[in-house]
Structure formats: C-alpha cells, structure tokens
Amino acid sequence: MTHPHPRIPGRRFLHSPGPTPIPEAVLHAMSAQPMDLGDPRVDANIVACEQGLKRLLHTSAADVFMYAANGHGVWEAVIENLAAPGEAVLVPATGHFSESWAVQTEALGRRVVRTPWREGWPMDVAAVEQGLRDDKAHAIKAVFAIHTDTASGVTNDLRAVRCAIDAAGHPAILVADVVSTLAAVPFAMDDTGVDVAVGASQKGLMCPTGLGFVAVNAAALAAAQRNPSPRFYWDWARRKHEQSYRKFCGTPPQNLLLGLEAALGLIFSEGLDAVWRRHAQLARAVQAAVEGWREGGALGFFAQDPATRSHSVTTITVAQGIDVEALRAVARDRFQVALAGGLGPLTGRAFRIGHLGDCNPAMILGAIAGVEAALVTLGVPVGDGGTRRALMSLADAAIQPSPAQVGTGALFQGGLEPGRAVDVRAVEE
Numbered sequence: 001m002t003h004p005h006p007r008i009p010g011r012r013f014l015h016s017p018g019p020t021p022i023p024e025a026v027l028h029a030m031s032a033q034p035m036d037l038g039d040p041r042v043d044a045n046i047v048a049c050e051q052g053l054k055r056l057l058h059t060s061a062a063d064v065f066m067y068a069a070n071g072h073g074v075w076e077a078v079i080e081n082l083a084a085p086g087e088a089v090l091v092p093a094t095g096h097f098s099e100s101w102a103v104q105t106e107a108l109g110r111r112v113v114r115t116p117w118r119e120g121w122p123m124d125v126a127a128v129e130q131g132l133r134d135d136k137a138h139a140i141k142a143v144f145a146i147h148t149d150t151a152s153g154v155t156n157d158l159r160a161v162r163c164a165i166d167a168a169g170h171p172a173i174l175v176a177d178v179v180s181t182l183a184a185v186p187f188a189m190d191d192t193g194v195d196v197a198v199g200a201s202q203k204g205l206m207c208p209t210g211l212g213f214v215a216v217n218a219a220a221l222a223a224a225q226r227n228p229s230p231r232f233y234w235d236w237a238r239r240k241h242e243q244s245y246r247k248f249c250g251t252p253p254q255n256l257l258l259g260l261e262a263a264l265g266l267i268f269s270e271g272l273d274a275v276w277r278r279h280a281q282l283a284r285a286v287q288a289a290v291e292g293w294r295e296g297g298a299l300g301f302f303a304q305d306p307a308t309r310s311h312s313v314t315t316i317t318v319a320q321g322i323d324v325e326a327l328r329a330v331a332r333d334r335f336q337v338a339l340a341g342g343l344g345p346l347t348g349r350a351f352r353i354g355h356l357g358d359c360n361p362a363m364i365l366g367a368i369a370g371v372e373a374a375l376v377t378l379g380v381p382v383g384d385g386g387t388r389r390a391l392m393s394l395a396d397a398a399i400q401p402s403p404a405q406v407g408t409g410a411l412f413q414g415g416l417e418p419g420r421a422v423d424v425r426a427v428e429e
C-alpha cells in the first residue's frame with residue numbers, strides 16, 4: 001500500500017512563526033506515562049513551570065495561571081476576567097492579530113475601541129492616550145496590546161503604552177500579548193508596568209501547541225474581582241488554589257507541562273541574554289536576505305521602520321501576480337522549507353519566515369537558500385545575493401557576538417540591555 005504522504009528525506013525546515021520546531025530534549029521529556037494527581041512529581045512539575053515562567057517574564061509579583069488551551073483560549077480568559085458584557089476594551093490596532101482579538105472580544109458582548117492602523121507601522125500610541133482621555137466615564141476596563149503582531153512582523157513598544165495610560169490618568173489594566181516574543185525579545189513584565197502578560201507554548205517556548213498561560217498582577221486580580229460577569233473555567237479567582245489540579249480546573253495537561261519544564265530548562269541553561277542575542281542575529285540575517293531580494297523589484301518588507309522589524313518573524317510583501325500559495329507549495333514540497341502565508345488583509349499579498357525558538361544559523365541559511373530557490377523556480381526576480389547577504393550577516397555576527405543593536409532603542413529599555421559590545425563597524429566607519 002502506498003502512503004499518500006511519502007517519507008520526507010532528511011528534515012523539513014519549519015519556519016512558520018508558530019508552531020515552531022521542538023527540541024529533542026522537549027520531545028523526550030514529553031514521552032512519559034501519565035501520573036496520578038497525588039503523585040508528588042505532578043506538583044513539582046507545575047511549580048517548576050510557574051516559577052520558570054515568572055522568571056522568564058521578569059515578574060516577582062504576578063500569579064501565573066496555565067490553561068489547556070492555545071493563544072485564543074488565553075485571549076478569552078483575559079476578556080472574561082477583565083470586562084463584563086457591555087463594558088469596553090481598547091485594542092490598539094497592530095494588524096491581523098489585534099483585529100482578531102478585538103473581534104473575539106466583541107463576539108463575547110464587550111465593546112471595543114480601536115485605534116487607527118497604519119499598514120506597516122507600529123501601533124498609534126498617541127491615539128491610545130487620546131482614546132483613554134476621551135473615556136471620561138472609565139468604561140474602558142483594559143488595553144489589549146500586542147507586543148509583536150505576528151501577521152505584521154512589527155514589534156511595538158509596550159512601555160510607551162504604559163506611559164500613554166499613565167499620561168491619560170486612566171485606570172485601565174494593561175494586558176500585553178507576548179505570545180510571539182516571549183523567549184525571543186527582551187520583555188520585563190513588572191518593569192514595563194504590564195498588569196497581565198499572555199503567552200502560549202508553541203512559539204518561542206518550543207513546545208507543542210496546547211498550553212496557554214497568563215501572568216496576572218494584584219491590580220489585575222482586583223479588577224477581575226470587581227468584574228461581576230459570570231465565568232467558571234477561565235476564572236482567575238477559582239484557579240488561585242493550593243491544590244495543583246484545581247489550578248487547571250481539572251486534570252493538568254501533564255505531558256505538555258513536562259515539555260514546558262524541559263524547554264524552560266533549555267532557555268535558562270543557554271542564558272536568556274544569549275537567547276535574545278541569538279534571535280536578534282538570526283532576524284538580522286533573514287532581513288539582510290530580504291534586502292537583497294527586494295533589489296529584484298518584486299518583494300519588500302511589510303514593516304517600514306527597520307527598528308520595528310520583529311526578531312521572531314519577517315513579513316515579506318509580494319508584487320501583484322505572484323502566487324504566494326504556489327511559492328509556499330514549491331518551498332515546502334521541493335525544498336523542504338515550510339513558510340507561513342499572509343493573514344487577514346495580507347492574505348495573498350505576503351508570506352512570512354519564522355525565525356524563533358529552536359533555531360540556529362545553519363537552519364536560517366538553509367531556509368533562506370530554500371526560499372530563494374523557490375522564488376527562482378517560480379521566476380520571481382530576486383536580484384542576486386540575498387542568501388549571500390544572510391551569510392555575510394551571520395559571519396559578521398560571529399565576529400561580533402554581542403550586536404550593539406540589542407540593548408539600544410526604545411524597545412529594549414528597562415535595565416535589560418543584554419550586551420554593551422562596541423559596534424566594530426560603527427567605529428570603523
């Protein structure tokens with residue numbers, strides 16, 4: 001009998017921005033038999049995950065609640081806990097992901113105040129402040145801000161959102177979606193003044209999909225307590241419990257939690273600074289390749305300001321007439337590089353290269369070369385030297401292990417500067 005999907009020789013390079021490749025150590029940790037709920041290993045595993053996530057989020061004050069859910073599940077948790085039907089939430093527009101969260105919020109009977117979206121640019125922080133100033137009655141209960149909109153490939157400045165809320169003198173709770181930035185881009189929850197951080201397992205955390213979590217500070221817990229809207233499964237008060245299985249409102253997803261503990265161990269043994277630097281280097285290499293390709297005239301960056309281009313995912317726009325799905329199919333089937341398509345308004349107009357999680361220079365070079373080969377196969381003009389530029393960028397990064405790029409700029413403020421390396425090129429020029 002022939003199998004409809006023949007064996008793939010070698011390994012397919014997965015470069016979607018989630019799900020991302022899973023390290024062998026995580027896969028091994030997950031291949032365990034279930035445990036009874038009284039087994040002390042269950043508690044130890046849950047505590048390790050909670051503490052590891054708090055360390056990763058740079059929070060000492062917040063409570064971590066984990067759900068057997070994907071990112072949309074934890075979006076729902078935040079909506080249900082922080083706003084009652086009829087109350088409002090402000091969602092700064094960042095692209096497809098902010099719009100999806102807004103639509104989900106409205107579907108649950110809450111009102112949404114959106115800020116205008118300028119394609120290719122970060123959120124309009126001035127409009128956030130103005131929207132809050134205009135809300136004299138404080139009907140807006142929370143601001144739902146996305147750190148990196150994974151469809152846009154644009155990273156936003158969360159500290160600026162905190163400042164906007166404070167400048168408006170508004171009591172709204174600041175919720176930050178760090179699903180695609182956690183363990184990829186510097187983030188410090190307490191320091192940034194984020195009240196609730198939202199994450200999921202299948203992106204920078206290198207685990208399978210299915211484990212979502214929130215970190216909730218005292219102000220957000222108090223706001224949830226004031227919220228009279230009925231809820232059960234998602235309810236934070238119910239999950240704040242001594243008994244570990246009650247923290248999950250039922251059986252914990254044990255194998256995912258074993259995987260998460262292993263993944264957190266990998267992150268901390270590499271060193272969080274080193275993880276951030278690696279992501280910056282790999283992103284620079286991908287973006288160097290795109291700079292080369294765009295000389296062919298058919299491709300471009302969606303993110304207009306280079307300083308806001310994500311370290312997790314690069315969104316590449318294509319000229320009219322280029323079939324993104326055909327490109328993905330050729331890249332996947334012939335060259336074994338799996339890419340993501342454009343989402344929402346970018347459907348058919350863009351493709352995305354994920355470069356987060358368990359990723360290294362050789363994987364990036366393979367992916368870039370595979371994408372370039374697929375583009376050439378389809379006759380897309382890509383200039384001459386995108387792959388070469390990625391290679392040179394990585395060679396340069398190897399000479400200069402702490403890129404000065406990391407640790408500068410508004411996105412990386414807050415005592416988190418991973419390196420103080422001298423930028424060799426800047427000195428030479």
Ligand SMILES: *Cc1c(COP(=O)(O)O)cnc(C)c1O
Pocket residue numbers: 018070071072073097146148149150177178179180200209
């Ligand atoms: C992936 C992602 C989500 C949604 O996660 P799912 O697990 O696909 O539901 C939410 N926010 C951001 C920023 C994401 O990248």
